[in-house]
Amino acid sequence: MPRSFDMATEYPATVERVHEAFRSEQYWRARLANFGADDATLDELTVADDGHVDVITSHVLRADGLPALVSQFHHGDLRIRREEHWQPVRDGRSAVTVSGVIAGAPVTLDGGGMLAPAGGGARLTVTLSVEVKVPMVGGKIENFIGGQLVDLLTAEQRFTTVWITENS
Numbered sequence: 001m002p003r004s005f006d007m008a009t010e011y012p013a014t015v016e017r018v019h020e021a022f023r024s025e026q027y028w029r030a031r032l033a034n035f036g037a038d039d040a041t042l043d044e045l046t047v048a049d050d051g052h053v054d055v056i057t058s059h060v061l062r063a064d065g066l067p068a069l070v071s072q073f074h075h076g077d078l079r080i081r082r083e084e085h086w087q088p089v090r091d092g093r094s095a096v097t098v099s100g101v102i103a104g105a106p107v108t109l110d111g112g113g114m115l116a117p118a119g120g121g122a123r124l125t126v127t128l129s130v131e132v133k134v135p136m137v138g139g140k141i142e143n144f145i146g147g148q149l150v151d152l153l154t155a156e157q158r159f160t161t162v163w164i165t166e167n168s
Helices: 015-022 025-034 138-166
Strands: 003-011 039-048 055-062 078-086 094-102 107-118 121-132
Touching: 003 138, 015 078, 015 107, 015 121, 015 138, 025 039, 025 055, 025 138, 055 094, 055 107, 078 138, 121 138
Parallel strands: none
Antiparallel strands: 003 121, 039 055, 055 078, 078 094, 094 107, 107 121
């Protein structure tokens, strides 16, 4: 049974500025270079004239750096494919859908969220569903992944805030 995780983070920048960063190839390449994956690639960035943004990234986490909880159920490197699909900014808001797959592992992640005005900046709220199809311990792994996702969202917010400030 999948577990749901509700998360939120605040940006000092406006929705429009955050969305503008998400449309930048420079932003994505810098973001991928800044995070803890052993290898990360920008597989696809499609920015439509109307403001839709589709991003597909791949991340490799080497087996020797994985937590014991993960490595006892998955042998070898973790190869993660992540997709984000951002809607154009309308009425000051932008919706997002996200998904993630780990090659060769019984794990799925999907969800959605909204980037909306908050004070003088923006707030991203996200609900993600994580399912690990491993009898008896799937729930434990789902909770572990959920905790990692909260940390990742916070780190991505910090990176985005700095990137926007440095690239304005």
